[in-house]
Amino acid sequence: MRTTFMGILAKPSALVFRTRLIIGSLLLMMLAAGLQTAFGQEADNLDEQVQAQTRKLSHLTSEFANGAENYEDVRQNLIQQRNQLQAVESDLEAELGETQSTLSRLGDPVRGEASDVTALRQTLEGKLQELDEALEQTRQNMDQVDRLEAEIADIRRSAFYEELTERRSLLFQPSVWGRATAAFVDNLNNLEQDLSEREVGRFGPDAGPLPVVILVLSLIVAVLIAIPARKWVNQRFVRPLTSAGYDSSLSVPIGLISTLLSSLPWLLSILLVSNALYYVGYLTPSLKLPVQSLASALAIVALIMACLRVFFSTSAPVAPFHFAESFKSRWLWTACLFATLTIGIDHAMRVEISVYGGAAALDTVQRGVATLILSACLLVIAHFWPRRAPGQPEDEEIPTVLRKEPLALSPWLRTLLVIIAFLSALGAVFGYAPFAHFILTRVFLLGGLLLSVLIIKSALDQIMRAIVERVFQSGEKTTEKSDLLEFWFGALISICLFLVAIPLALLLIGLDWESVVRLIDRSMTGIQIGNVSISPIQISIALLVFLALIAVTRLVQRVAERRVLQRLKVDTGVQNSLKTLIGYIGLLFAFFTGVSLLGFDLSNLAIIAGALSVGIGFGLQSIVNNFVSGLILLFERPIKVGDWIVTNSGEGIVKKISVRSTEIERFDRSSILVPNSELISSSVTNWTHKNRLGRVSVPIGVAYKEDPERILEILAKAVENIDGALSFPEPQVLFTGFGDSSLDFEMRFFISDVFDAIKARTAARVAIFKAFREGGVEIPFPQRDVHVQFAAGDLEAAISKKSNPE
Known part of the structure; x- marks a missing residue:
């Protein structure tokens, strides 16, 4: 059958379908x-x-x-x-x-x-x-x-x-010193030749005056910065800062700032001269490495000298190195300074030997002499460093920023340092200079790292303490909160410093930077379990993020409670329900974020949920029942925080609705933990469900001789004199019945706050007593008839015995 144009127009759906089919085919x-x-x-x-x-x-x-x-x-x-x-x-x-x-x-x-x-x-x-x-x-x-x-x-x-x-020649053999001297002279000649060739190339007639002018000006400026400017900085900033002494609450941060200010002119001078040499093109490939090592050694020496001057001073002692005796302080300062200079010169000479070469004798002498000097410095430090008092407990060895005692060395550590110093000196003398040099230099480097970490930790602790003291005012509760906050911040600071110190310690031990990076990368990669990789760093990051999100959740709860809900005049029960709901949402968000950071696929949690459903059916049914009941209590709000309730377990005020149970504080200040499921499945009396309006009932009994109508009138007048009794709803006075020894009445009236019921009952009883006393109303007391039964003749015998005693 032929399809005409008019036929196609008559079937628009066919036209649209074919057009879409053609366009789709072309796009595909x-x-x-x-x-x-x-x-x-x-x-x-x-x-x-x-x-x-x-x-x-x-x-x-x-x-x-x-x-x-x-x-x-x-x-x-x-x-x-x-x-x-x-x-x-x-x-x-x-x-x-x-x-x-x-x-x-x-x-x-x-x-x-x-x-x-x-x-x-x-x-x-x-x-x-x-x-x-x-x-x-x-x-x-x-x-x-x-x-x-x-x-x-x-x-x-x-x-x-x-x-x-490897055992080498003895250190004090004349032949060794002769070969070492010859090699050292050769290295100096090579260095002099390098310098002269570079001087001819860069400062010759064809070079122009610009390189000479730049170098001379940089040297002049460096000298001005290193001497006059440094003296002015010390007088203007360093001395006023360090005059505060140990009692300053920020003594360690002030000491660090003083160290940086005191060493800054030297650092700027070294940087200026080295950059000038590099700019004028004076540094050849053979000169670049020695000059860089010399500049870095001078910078480190200047920084350590400034640090020693601040932290080992007796005029302005700074925690944790408080030295009361100037004699010991001078010896320690001298030993640390000589050790720093020796390590710096040793490093520069080793670089020079690696660049220009040299006989093994030169390396042996250089390492041996450095080892002997460092051994002497270590012995001085071990001898003059403050000792722990004889009666001081072991746990007081740990330094804190609150102690005025110096960081003391324990006896076993002091003995270990002395043994290392003697063995290193003997090893250097008898041919084991490389090994002794390696051990001793690592002891000093790691010791310097440890002291640096202690100083930085003390500075951060003092800064944190000052911030906390500004945030929290004095008081018992605020003191407990500030102590807890200081503990957690101190723990966080210690963990961060420990993680930073580990790579530095590995570098100081002798590992190269690439190996350290590989170790860090492996620790971050961790172990592989299926498609999930777990590492300590990954777990730490997930844990920190989880704790940070929990802290943010607590902050949001506090802000919502104090800044938002209170200003909106929201009911107290609603405030606690919303606060708890925010806590649940924040906890779930923190949990899922931490799990995702660990590398787990959140879609796989469906399998875990299926496995948990089996466990819930067996062992976790009660826990889940209480949890769901807690959610019902939060949303339906049959009870809320602050309500006065009566349950099968007891009566009291609702203090907290948690995941598993509800805390009820009784009127004797004891707490009852009631499972949430019991509050849902059992009947609960809530005195303050909708409002605090409550009725007070006071029972009264009078003698049978009294007129009931007169008693009703007296009670009706007495209720008007009760403080807190509401006129609406209207109070009631009822004749409730005939007791064993009294006519029973009951006074009923309403008060605005049911929590004042005990006070209202007391006031009502006082008012009733006064009214009855004024009206001459007798309040009866129970009467009992006692019937005594004796056998025949026993009563007469007892009476005769009492009347005629022997």
Whole structure:
């Protein structure tokens, strides 16, 4: 059948369908062509990168197998190779995920689908296979890099241990000093020749006057900064700061600021001269490393000298190094200064030997002399450092910013330092200078790091204490809160300083920066469990984020309670319900955020929820029942915080509605923890459910001889004299019945606050007593008839015995 144009117009739905089909086919063809081109280009680029890295890695492997001359160069190339492989691996994983997502959107093959779609599916499947192969090759290359780095590390470690344990010539042999002197003179000649060649090149007739002018001006400015400016800074800032003494609440931060101010002119002078030498082009490759090491050594010496001058002074003592005896303080200051100078000069000379070379005798003499000087300094420090008092307990050795005693050394630590000093000196003398030098320098470096950490911690503790004291005013409760806050902040400061000190300690021990970074990276990567990687740092970050979110939740609760809800005049029960609800929401958000930071997929929590449902059905049913009941109490609010309720467990005021139970404080100040499910399933009397209006009932009894109508009139007048009794609803006086020994009446009246019921009953009884006394009303008391039964003749015998006593 032929379809005319008018027929098509008569069927608009068919026209629309065909138009959409044509447009969709064209778009699908364009998408397929574009995806094929894009995937092809990206695949080629990634494959080329993988192949190039594989070839370079093969070259490095063969170079290593044939015995490389410089393993450090090979290691640096391997580090670069690793970085490139990690970048390619990330690109491959991203490309693989995108390809899998596109392939999943195409779905399974269907009969009669377009040829372009089939071609696109085949292209994606081929691309997926290529990406898998490239990713597998990249991971194999990374494994090869790890293996080569491990082998190089083993070789360097073996060489390092061999160098340390190698026994050399005796230190005081004349031949050793002769060879060392000759090598030192050769190094000085090489340095002089380098300087003269550079001087001719940069300051010759063809160079012009500009380099000379720049260098001379920089030297003049450096001298002016180092001497007059430093003297002015000390007089203007350092001395006024340190005059506050130990009793200052911010003594340690002030000491650190004084140290920085005192050493700043020297640091600026060194920086100015070194930059001037670099700017004029005076530093050749052979001169650059020695000059940099000398400048860094001078800067560290200047900083440590300023620190010693502040923290080891007796005129302005600063915690935690408070020295009362100036004699010991001078000896300690001198020993620390000599140790600092020795380590700085030793470092500069070792760099000079590594650049210009030198005989083993020069290295032996240099290390031996440095070891002897450091041994003497260590003995002086161990002898003159403050000792712990004989009766001082062990736990008082820990320094705090609140103590006025100095940081004392325990006897075992002092003995250990003395043994290390003597053994190092003997090792340096008898041929083990490298090992003795390594041990002793690490003792000083790690000791300096430990003292630096203690000083920084003391400074942060004092700053934190000053802030807390400004925030919290004096008082018992605020003091407890401030102490708790100081404890947690102190713990956080200690943890942060510990995490920062670990990499620094590893660097000081002798590890290079790349190895430290690798250790940190491995600690961050952690162990792999399936698709989830768990590491200590990751757990710490998740825990810190969780605690931070909990703290934010508490802050939001406090702000909502004090700043928002109170100003809106919201009911107290509603305020507590909203506060608790905010706490639940914040807790759930913190929990899910912490879990996601650990690397767990939140979608997998459905499996955990299914497993928990089984546990709930068996052992957790009661807990979940109480939790759900607590939510019902919060939303339905049959009871709320501050209500006066009566339950099967007791009577009292609701203090807190928690997850599992509700705390009720009885009137004797004892607390009852009632499960939430009991409050939902059992009947509860709530005196303050809607308001605090309450009725007070006072029972009264009078003698049978009294007129009931007269008593009703007296009670009706007495209720008007009760303070707090409301006139509406109207009070009632009732004749309730006939008792055993009295006519029973009851006075009923309402008060505005049911919590004053006891006071109102007391006032009512006082008013009734006064009214009855004025009206002559008799209040009866119970009367009892006692019947005594005796056997026949016993009563007469008892009476006769009492009347005729013997």
